[in-house]
Amino acid sequence: MSYAIISLLLILAYVVFSYNHFIKKRNKLKEAYATMDVMLKKRYDLIPNLVKTVNQYMIHEKTLLEEITKLRQEAMVCSGKIREAKEDALSERLSTLIARFESYPELKASDNMLHLQRTLVKTEEYIGASRRNYNSTVRLYNTAIQVFPANMLASLFGFTKAGYFEALEEEKNNVELSFRKDE
Amino acid sequence: MxxxxxxxxxxxxxxxxxxxxPFELSVQIKQAIEEIVSGKTDESFRIKDKIEAIKKQNKLIFAVIALLSLLPLLYSLELIIVTFIILIAAFFGLKWRFTKVLTSYQKTAMDQIVKVISDHTDNxxxxxxxxxxxxxxxxxxxxxxxxxxxxxxxxxxxxxxxxxxxxxxxxxxxxxxxxxxxxxxxxxxxxxxxxxxxxxxxxxxxxxxxxxxxxxxxxxxxxxxxxxxxxxxxxxxxxxxxxxxxxxxxxxxxxxxxxxxxxxxxxxxxxxxxxxxxxxxxxxxxxxxxxxxxxxxxxxxxxxxxxxxxxxxxxxxxxxxxxxxxxxxxxxxxxxxxx
Known part of the structure; x- marks a missing residue:
């Protein structure tokens, strides 16, 4: 009888421990996503000012600037994998824009532009870091709910597998195509 | 473990x-260092004077020790022991003094070297x-x-x-x-x-x-x-x-x-x-x-x-x-x- 009670208590302790463990992991996951979201929003806020500043100098990059503006608007209203694809494309376009600054000496001489460029580079790096952090948190969370026997409890309590923040190739291509159509 | x-x-x-x-020192650096050693600068003259003064002081201390070492011939065994202790103390004292002076010299020399290096860089x-x-x-x-x-x-x-x-x-x-x-x-x-x-x-x-x-x-x-x-x-x-x-x-x-x-x-x-x-x-x-x-x-x-x-x-x-x-x-x- 006493063995049965001890076993039952041990199982109960394991269930409580596992449940709390899943909750902690899930909260960390939400926190990581929120941090990444903050960084992405910071980038949305930077873009209008950036476009406004460079517009007068980079007349030959009109298409690129339009693409950046359009991608920003779309990324702000999208969600899930489509948003991830848009964010990816936005990062790519912004990197191209930063690389092209070199060809415009008058831009490099502007203090305002230098400040904007530094902020943008830093934000891009922070986005990359927060994305890596989110994906790492996802990996730890998924491992926690998929290993045996925790997976049985996880499914019982409704913990489901989380997705990584990475755009699928197909979605990335869709972003490219939509621009080609616009052009 | x-x-x-x-x-x-x-x-x-x-x-x-x-x-x-491996690398070699630039010609300018070599010249600047050689100037220090050859005593062309005021700084190296000062150090040379200092070293000379210490050498004179050391000679004087050695003479006193030599004189002291003759005293036991005239007096007792106790005095021989006391003199021996004084000699040992003097030996270590001199060694300590010499080390101190040498370190001080080397420190000053290093300061001069670093100043030359500093003068030839943007830092x-x-x-x-x-x-x-x-x-x-x-x-x-x-x-x-x-x-x-x-x-x-x-x-x-x-x-x-x-x-x-x-x-x-x-x-x-x-x-x-x-x-x-x-x-x-x-x-x-x-x-x-x-x-x-x-x-x-x-x-x-x-x-x-x-x-x-x-x-x-x-x-x-x-x-x-x-x-x-x-x-x-x-x-x-x-x-x-x-x-x-x-x-x-x-x-x-x-x-x-x-x-x-x-x-x-x-x-x-x-x-x-x-x-x-x-x-x-x-x-x-x-x-x-x-x-x-x-x-x-x-x-x-x-x-x-x-x-x-x-x-x-x-x-x-x-x-x-x-x-x-x-x-x-x-x-x-x-x-x-x-x-």
Whole structure:
């Protein structure tokens, strides 16, 4: 009888421990996503000012600037994998824009532009870091709910597998195509 | 115990200069150093006068000792013993005095050498034979080895002339603690190597601590750390195998430890027991079992002055190479000093 009670208590302790463990992991996951979201929003806020500043100098990059503006608007209203694809494309376009600054000496001489460029580079790096952090948190969370026997409890309590923040190739291509159509 | 010993035995002993290729001093530097030695400058005349004065004083002391040594022939055995004690004391006194004078001379000579180096670069360079990076800065990282006694030396500091900001600092460092074993006091060396401080190009708020001591990975091995920082598991399996990262902000840690930076750290610090700290805009690197050449100039010896100059530039060049290899610094502050 006493063995049965001890076993039952041990199982109960394991269930409580596992449940709390899943909750902690899930909260960390939400926190990581929120941090990444903050960084992405910071980038949305930077873009209008950036476009406004460079517009007068980079007349030959009109298409690129339009693409950046359009991608920003779309990324702000999208969600899930489509948003991830848009964010990816936005990062790519912004990197191209930063690389092209070199060809415009008058831009490099502007203090305002230098400040904007530094902020943008830093934000891009922070986005990359927060994305890596989110994906790492996802990996730890998924491992926690998929290993045996925790997976049985996880499914019982409704913990489901989380997705990584990475755009699928197909979605990335869709972003490219939509621009080609616009052009 | 065997496990820890096996961990330690795998650590590589190194020489800071192994990182750099051979080089020759620039013609201007050579000329400036030769001017010091040949006594063309006021500074070297002053030192020569000082040395001459000490030599005279020493001759006088020796004469007095010689006179004293004759006294026992006239008096008793007790006096012989007393005289012998005086002779021994005088011998050690003279030795101490000579060492003190020589060290003072070498310190002044090193100051002159460093001034020549500083005058030929865009930076202010400071050197101190008996000081180093502050203990408080070493102790910032709770993962650092126990350091009840902290003995830095060979301190080199590079300060930007325009910003007045310290760009690079390096020193040799010995840390140890002592304990009583029965009636005997025993000393345990915890760190003997090189400690570097390099201005980091990225801004960050939170401290990040890194160690190569894998035994600290488990909760049990992380004794005394408390809630100061959590372990951060990074994406690179190779980096994870060699280093343990602790910090409070995993995003900021990844902002600093980019994949490229992790790869460079791994490449440069492979097989070396080291501790890294990111604190208040600086990267601190403690390389255990690392050495430098400790060459000091000798009185009036031109060759030794040139060797000492070469040595101090090699020291700076090695630190510079390390900073450049990690893409922390781009400008070369030793570029005008060598051929």
């Amino acid at each position: 065997f496990f820890f010993k096996s961990l330690i035995s795998r650590q590589k002993e190194g020489h800071l200069y192994d990182w750099i290729s 202010n360079i400071y050197f101190n034979l008996e000081k180093g990076i502050l203990k408080e800065e070493f102790k910032v990282n709770p993962l650092m080895p126990r350091s009840d006694s902290y003995e830095p030396s060979w301190h080199v500091k590079v300060v930007n002339k325009e910003t007045h900001q310290t760009d690079i600092e390096a020193c040799k460092l010995l840390t140890y603690y002592t304990y009583q074993d029965e009636n005997e006091s025993k000393r345990v060396t915890t760190f003997l190597g090189i400690f570097l401080k390099i201005k980091f190009p990225k801004e960050f708020q939170e401290d990040i601590y890194i160690t190569t001591e894998t035994w600290r990975r488990g909760a049990g091995g992380f004794l005394g750390f408390g809630s100061k920082a959590d372990r951060i598991v990074l994406e690179s399996p190779l980096f994870e195998k060699k280093f343990n990262v602790f910090g409070n902000d995993p995003v900021e840690a990844r902002y600093i430890l980019t994949l490229d930076f992790m790869e460079k750290l791994l490449e440069k610090l492979k097989d070396i027991r080291c501790y890294l700290t990111f604190h208040k805009g600086y990267l601190y690197v403690a390389l255990d079992k690392f050495t430098i050449e400790e060459i000091l100039p000798q009185v009036g010896d031109k060759e030794s002055y040139l060797v000492a100059t070469h040595n101090i530039i090699a020291y700076m060049k090695a630190v510079e190479y390390f900073a450049k290899a990690l893409s922390i610094r781009e400008n070369k502050f030793t570029k005008d000093l060598i051929l």
